[in-house]
Amino acid sequence: MSEDSRHERLDGLTSWHADWRGLRVAVLGLSVTGFSVADTVAELGADVLVVTETAEEEYRRLLPVIGARLWTGDLATVPDELRTFTPDVIVASPGFPPHHPVITWAREAGTAVWGDIELAWRVRDKVTRADGEPADWILITGTNGKTTTTQLTASMLAAGGLRAAPCGNIGVPVLDAVRDPQGFDVLVVEVSSHQLWYLGQQTGDRRVSPHASVCLNLAEDHLEWHGSFEAYRAAKAVVYDNVRVACVYNKSDLATRTMVEEADVVEGCRAIGFDLGVPGPSDLGIVDGILVDRAFLDDRHTSALELTTLSELHERGLSAPHVVANILAAAALARSCGVAPGAIRDALQSFRLDPHRIQVIAVADGVTWVDDSKATNPHAASSSLAAYPGAVWVVGGLLKGVDIADLVAQRGPATKAAIVIGVERAEIVAAFERHAPAVPLYEVDHVQTEDVMAQVVELAARVAGTGDTVLLAPAAASFDQFASYADRGHRFASAVHTWLARAEQKQEGAGDDDRPPLPDD
Structure with a gap:
């Protein structure tokens, strides 16, 4: 041939x-x-x-x-x-x-x-809906928050009576969802920059044409894969190509707005913004502690629809600023499919964040221990540090070609101390010496995997006091010392619980502190 x-x-x-x-x-x-x-x-x-x-x-x-x-x-x-x-x-x-x-x-x-x-797009018609059409697609990408937003969107769609499947980079291959004999109304597809690069090689009529898409945010990541930040950005921008109904973008991240402005979309597609401020007539945002929609209603120039409140989200552990932003993005995607505001509120009543995403694993003696092992790049770690100012920060791992200096300059001076792990500690230590020299800094040598978190927790327990938070937000990949970010988080949680159990056993001997001293003691 x-x-x-x-x-x-x-x-x-x-x-x-x-x-x-x-x-x-x-x-x-x-x-x-x-x-x-x-x-x-x-x-x-x-x-x-x-x-x-x-x-x-x-x-x-x-x-x-x-x-x-x-x-x-x-x-x-x-x-x-x-x-x-x-x-x-x-x-x-x-x-x-x-x-x-x-x-x-x-x-x-x-x-x-x-x-x-x-x-998957080519064979998406294997199973069709009652109207004979294949499932609509929603594409979700971003440097951070993809999985949470994908799960939120699918939950909101389901609460609205639609058969929805979260799939793609979230762990369930999109081809498995396409071939599922029960069929779906909507596939909520998390797409990585790697998948989008391959998608960007498409031409002609076979291009993916999603119902709605979002790029949640953009910051340096995976530069070793793409070769440059410009190439990484170009891959992410593919998510908006050929969208039919709604291009959802982050008003607080100019790069995402620019992507929408430059995108080749289907005529009639709308740009829908979200952020934590007061929304404009085609946006979702917050007014007086109330999350509102001013995009998907007829009288959007003078009215807004209430979705939920910050106080309700706080009760469910969903009030960290970057989580609220993810909720607004997901709500915009769900609303583009006709889901009612009440269904969105209902979905949030039972939604829980995944493990290792700003997960409080213990509160003891006035110290809060938080596992955000999924913060595998500086952008994600920055969001975590913003949610827990003054934390004892556990940081380090494989930096994936990304310069961590900007993050240390931005967030480092406000931390109480930093505990540095991983094979690329030198870059992190140098960044602290330059941008946050007054912050106490402790290194954990590249020891055996089973010993890393035990040393981290021992150090953190000596540094943290009443009212403090110990935050595992590594800003780096885990594969230098751990099987995955989940393995890293599990080991941190296990070390915390082991330490607390030992401390409880010693309570009878209060005053006899036989814990190892800090390196500078």
């Missing part, structure tokens, strides 16, 4: 019911996303080769069952097996950056490269 014929065939594959039989598909990567891709294209009748460096035993066992082949080995160069296979299309897992050797080879060879989001 000629290259023109191959691309012509690919351009026609815009339905589950198209003829996918015999299409040579190379699936790059075999995590949960990669397997969902392989399972989908195998079910469609394609000839499937999965190429990955390593494969879990469960996937090794399942691939032959679904009719796919597996190659494992070093991907520093393009394997001969892949060259010989001559794929019509490569569907890459989001962990593979644009400069990866296989991606570079494919693009130079003129081979189509898709991500899982594009494949």
Whole structure:
């Protein structure tokens, strides 16, 4: 088949019911996303080769069952097996950056490269709604707050009587949601910058056209993957391409507004702003402690609809400023689908934040211990520190190519102390020495994983006093010392509870302080 014929065939594959039989598909990567891709294209009748460096035993066992082949080995160069296979299309897992050797080879060879989001959009009509149409899509991205906003939006849609599925980068592959036999009215798709980069390679009629989209915020992150902040921003901006009803943006983050202004959207699509201030006629915001909608009502120039109050959110642990912003963004997306204000309020009555997201794990002797291990970049950590001013800050890990100096300059001087962990401590220590030299600084050496948090908690317990907060907000990835941000958070919580249990046992001997001294004592 000629290259023109191959691309012509690919351009026609815009339905589950198209003829996918015999299409040579190379699936790059075999995590949960990669397997969902392989399972989908195998079910469609394609000839499937999965190429990955390593494969879990469960996937090794399942691939032959679904009719796919597996190659494992070093991907520093393009394997001969892949060259010989001559794929019509490569569907890459989001962990593979644009400069990866296989991606570079494919693009130079003129081979189509898709991500899982594009494949899912093409086959989204496998299961349809009662009206015969496939589910609407809502896309959610941003440097921080994506998962919380995705869960909030899905909860609000469900409270409004719609069948909604949170999926995508949140952990449930979008292809699994598309193929779910029960079907949905709306898919709420969390998309990472990696997935959006692949989505940005689309052209023509196959472009994703979501009902509504939001970029919550923008700050430096994943620069090692994208190569530059400009490339990272360009990937994030893809979320607004071809939106039909509502482009939701953060009025407090000029970059998101600019993305909307520059976006190529469907005629009639509206720009809907949100922030913590008084809203304009096409915005959601706050008036006298009340969260209100001035966008989705007829008389929006003189009226507003009440959604909930700050006091109600405080009672449910949802009043941190960045969480309130996420709630407003989610409400805007839900309102764009016709969900009533009362349903939004009902959804918030039972909503709970995920573990490791500003999670209070203990309050003892006047000290509050907070796990925000999910703050894996400076922007997220800044929000946490704003919610807990004067905290004893546990910071550090893999910085992912991001300069932490601005965060330390902005938030560091207000902290009571900093406890630095991880392999890239030198950059953090240097930032404190330059921008917050008066703040006490303690380093935890790169010790065994099981010992890191025990040392952190011992140090923090000596520094923190009545009324203080100890805040784990690392501003960095976890993979230098931990399996994941969740593992990091679990170990921090376990160390806190172990420390508190030991302290309780020693209460009978009050006055005998045998805790190890601080390094400067």
